Amino acid sequence: MLTIKNLHAAVEGTPILRGINLEVKPGEVHAIMGPNGSGKSTLASVLAGREEYEVTEGEVTFKGKDLLDLTPEDRAREGVFLAFQYPVEIPGVSSTNFLRTALNQVREYRGQEPLDAVKFLSLMKEKMKLVEIDQKLLSRSLNEGFSGGEKKRNEIFQMAMLEPTLSILDETDSGLDIDALRIVSNGVNQLKSPDTATIVVTHYQRLLEYIVPDFVHVLYKGQIVKSGTKDLALELEAKGYDWIKEEVDAAV
Amino acid sequence: MSKDNQILEEFTSKDYEHGWSVNYEADEAPLGLNEEIIRWISAKKEEPQWLLDWRLKAFRAWEAMEEPKWANVTYPKVDFQKLRYYSAPKQTKKPKSLDEIDPELLAIYERLGISLNEQKRLQGIAVDAVLDSVSVATTFKGTLAKLGIVFCSFSEAVKEHPELVKKYLGSVVPMTDNYYAALNSAVFSDGSFCYIPKGVRCPMELSTYFRINAANTGQFERTLIVAEDESYVSYLEGCTAPQRDENQLHAAVVEIYAGAHAEVKYSTVQNWFPGDKDGKGGIYNFVTKRGICAGDHSKISWTQVETGSAVTWKYPSCILKGDNSIGEFYSVAVTNNMQQADTGTKMIHIGKNTKSRIVSKGISAGKSQNSYRGQVQVMKRASNARNFSQCDSLLMGDRCGAHTFPYIDIQNPSAKVEHEATTSKIGEDQIFYCNQRGISTEDAVALIVNGYAKEVLNQLPMEFAVEAQKLLALTLEGSVG
Ligand SMILES: Nc1ncnc2c1ncn2[C@@H]1O[C@H](COP(=O)(O)OP(=O)(O)OP(=O)(O)O)[C@@H](O)[C@H]1O
Ligand SMILES: [Mg+2]
Numbered sequence: 242m243l244t245i246k247n248l249h250a251a252v253e254g255t256p257i258l259r260g261i262n263l264e265v266k267p268g269e270v271h272a273i274m275g276p277n278g279s280g281k282s283t284l285a286s287v288l289a290g291r292e293e294y295e296v297t298e299g300e301v302t303f304k305g306k307d308l309l310d311l312t313p314e315d316r317a318r319e320g321v322f323l324a325f326q327y328p329v330e331i332p333g334v335s336s337t338n339f340l341r342t343a344l345n346q347v348r349e350y351r352g353q354e355p356l357d358a359v360k361f362l363s364l365m366k367e368k369m370k371l372v373e374i375d376q377k378l379l380s381r382s383l384n385e386g387f388s389g390g391e392k393k394r395n396e397i398f399q400m401a402m403l404e405p406t407l408s409i410l411d412e413t414d415s416g417l418d419i420d421a422l423r424i425v426s427n428g429v430n431q432l433k434s435p436d437t438a439t440i441v442v443t444h445y446q447r448l449l450e451y452i453v454p455d456f457v458h459v460l461y462k463g464q465i466v467k468s469g470t471k472d473l474a475l476e477l478e479a480k481g482y483d484w485i486k487e488e489v490d491a492a493v
Numbered sequence: 494m495s496k497d498n499q500i501l502e503e504f505t506s507k508d509y510e511h512g513w514s515v516n517y518e519a520d521e522a523p524l525g526l527n528e529e530i531i532r533w534i535s536a537k538k539e540e541p542q543w544l545l546d547w548r549l550k551a552f553r554a555w556e557a558m559e560e561p562k563w564a565n566v567t568y569p570k571v572d573f574q575k576l577r578y579y580s581a582p583k584q585t586k587k588p589k590s591l592d593e594i595d596p597e598l599l600a601i602y603e604r605l606g607i608s609l610n611e612q613k614r615l616q617g618i619a620v621d622a623v624l625d626s627v628s629v630a631t632t633f634k635g636t637l638a639k640l641g642i643v644f645c646s647f648s649e650a651v652k653e654h655p656e657l658v659k660k661y662l663g664s665v666v667p668m669t670d671n672y673y674a675a676l677n678s679a680v681f682s683d684g685s686f687c688y689i690p691k692g693v694r695c696p697m698e699l700s701t702y703f704r705i706n707a708a709n710t711g712q713f714e715r716t717l718i719v720a721e722d723e724s725y726v727s728y729l730e731g732c733t734a735p736q737r738d739e740n741q742l743h744a745a746v747v748e749i750y751a752g753a754h755a756e757v758k759y760s761t762v763q764n765w766f767p768g769d770k771d772g773k774g775g776i777y778n779f780v781t782k783r784g785i786c787a788g789d790h791s792k793i794s795w796t797q798v799e800t801g802s803a804v805t806w807k808y809p810s811c812i813l814k815g816d817n818s819i820g821e822f823y824s825v826a827v828t829n830n831m832q833q834a835d836t837g838t839k840m841i842h843i844g845k846n847t848k849s850r851i852v853s854k855g856i857s858a859g860k861s862q863n864s865y866r867g868q869v870q871v872m873k874r875a876s877n878a879r880n881f882s883q884c885d886s887l888l889m890g891d892r893c894g895a896h897t898f899p900y901i902d903i904q905n906p907s908a909k910v911e912h913e914a915t916t917s918k919i920g921e922d923q924i925f926y927c928n929q930r931g932i933s934t935e936d937a938v939a940l941i942v943n944g945y946a947k948e949v950l951n952q953l954p955m956e957f958a959v960e961a962q963k964l965l966a967l968t969l970e971g972s973v974g
Binding site: 313314317331 | 925928929930934940941944945946947948
């Protein structure tokens with residue numbers, strides 16, 4: 242579904258990603274871990290099409306299409322969803338209104354009829370249950386004044402509404418309390434299907450107990466320096482990153 | 494140019510939708526302005542002597558006045574002798590009912606999305622349609638008359654209700670109030686008149702739609718709204734004009750009188766032709782709007798969505814004379830390309846326990862300049878006066894300007910006056926977030942801008958709010974990409 246080959250990206254001339262290779266197949270869950278500043282969010286942003294990140298080398302194909310050639314909105318419409326590490330506030334725009342605009346544009350791109358208000362609201366009701374999000378939150382301005390946990394939950398709610406094929410969750414677990422972590426993870430698991438794939442960026446093994454990954458990758462200095470199964474996450478939890486850093490730095 | 498600016502650039506360069514004009518036979522005054530022209534207009538309208546005298550007095554005052562220079566706008570001097578002060582579509586005889594109105598005139602309004610046919614009208618809005626200098630049709634007159642409500646063209650009011658016109662004309666905006674008000678007083682051609690008797694709640698929105706069609710013609714309409722004690726009315730005003738290379742002048746006067754416990758809501762969606770991308774053409778909009786809360790516990794609320802005009806000079810104001818009276822001003826002013834707007838309000842607290850609230854949302858794009866100018870005045874007698882002002886500016890790109898000029902004058906120490914101001918830019922983050930959910934950049938900007946202006950848009954009656962939202966999006970279309 243997603244193939245990343247030798248991806249290099251820079252911000253204002255500073256290289257951040259330095260040769261990423263990754264293959265994600267339908268039905269898989271990949272976890273990306275790594276120390277702060279290693280480039281995890283940068284990778285997510287590049288995949289979503291954020292303009293300030295300049296791709297200097299490499300290629301990315303998504304469902305057979307050249308992903309890097311698409312505008313950010315077309316990537317979303319093709320089914321790439323990014324749950325932001327820091328969701329943005331939009332004053333005066335309710336989540337409901339925002340999502341309705343989004344969903345109908347996605348549907349239009351896919352050649353589907355727009356949903357009328359009634360159908361949209363019943364879809365919302367159904368998905369709200371999935372992540373146990375409160376109606377009151379959704380009638381407020383998007384993310385404005387939301388607590389950290391509420392913002393993250395709202396990201397997953399949006400994901401549920403838009404039904405993406407590839408979801409990238411950037412530290413969705415940070416800021417969630419213990420119950421919320423379980424609820425949100427359950428939501429993500431229920432949205433999984435043999436046709437969809439998930440990339441979870443996280444610092445903590447705990448999330449991976451709920452959302453069980455098929456592969457775990459460690460990103461360091463803009464490269465995937467180690468890949469393994471979910472046991473790798475356990476090992477990292479126990480030992481930290483130093484041993485990996487030493488391995489990599491010694492090899493240079 | 495950064496991406497943000499490029500986006501804004503493309504998004505704000507969309508064409509004006511109502512830029513068409515129609516050829517019809519017109520009854521016109523000769524070009525120029527002098528006493529003869531004023532007599533000509535007055536005679537054309539078969540006015541009584543007192544009104545002609547009033548006009549002439551205003552004209553003499555105007556001749557001695559100077560054009561105001563304090564506003565933050567620049568434009569070439571208007572040559573008042575090159576303008577035409579009266580142009581009316583020719584109708585063979587005066588229409589007695591809507592059925593007798595020239596279908597071509599009705600078609601003009603149909604094209605603007607305003608049906609003057611009562612059967613077809615959305616329920617709940619009565620319309621007075623003004624084309625160039627005259628009112629062509631007023632709908633729902635009969636329904637309103639049963640309640641004692643008068644809603645008609647100004648000229649008709651002069652004929653049918655001279656005592657009311659005489660009593661209130663110039664009582665809120667004196668003929669010598671300012672340069673443009675004096676000009677309007679001398680040459681005003683038509684407009685709407687509305688009278689709500691004591692204790693009556695007007696059951697439908699009253700609406701006036703202004704359209705300039707003829708070239709080189711100034712539009713000088715005059716609106717007078719009188720709400721007697723314990724009455725209520727919500728009044729809407731909309732405006733469009735064809736696209737022309739030359740600038741056209743619009744200098745209106747609106748006067749509102751509110752008796753004790755009366756409430757008047759006045760909403761405007763202003764969409765005069767703003768000129769093209771290079772600033773060619775467009776309407777010069779110099780308007781004086783003022784209401785007086787004459788009785789205790791009365792309330793006047795102005796809501797405006799200003800998207801058009803090349804130059805806007807406009808300060809809807811409230812004189813809070815009655816004790817416990819309330820004045821409100823809600824405004825969204827959008828400027829794009831080369832547009833200039835200097836707009837705001839004046840709240841003059843005279844009575845005790847008077848309250849005023851100002852919410853101004855400026856949006857600037859392109860190379861436009863957007864100024865808020867507001868005055869809050871608390872007189873000696875006005876103990877416990879309260880004012881809250883919120884002035885926000887939203888910038889799109891880095892070649893436009895937003896300016897805030899608040900003036901506060903307090904003569905009573907018990908007054909509480911609060912002023913808050915913010916300036917923000919549409920963030921790349923916000924646009925990207927929307928994009929990531931599948932929303933195009935253009936729609937993202939519309940969404941963000943409408944969210945920003947929501948507090949004001951919420952004040953508008955339903956149908957108008959929807960129209961205003963679309964208009965905001967349309968005005969800014971092309972300024973982001
Ligand atoms: N817009 C930017 N301008 C300058 N530097 C940037 C920018 N964006 C990212 N960087 C730098 O790129 C590096 C990678 O950042 P990134 O956000 O991808 O890290 P991360 O792996 O997600 O870290 P964390 O675990 O803390 O979220 C950091 O050193 C960061 O400072
Ligand atoms: Mg990060």
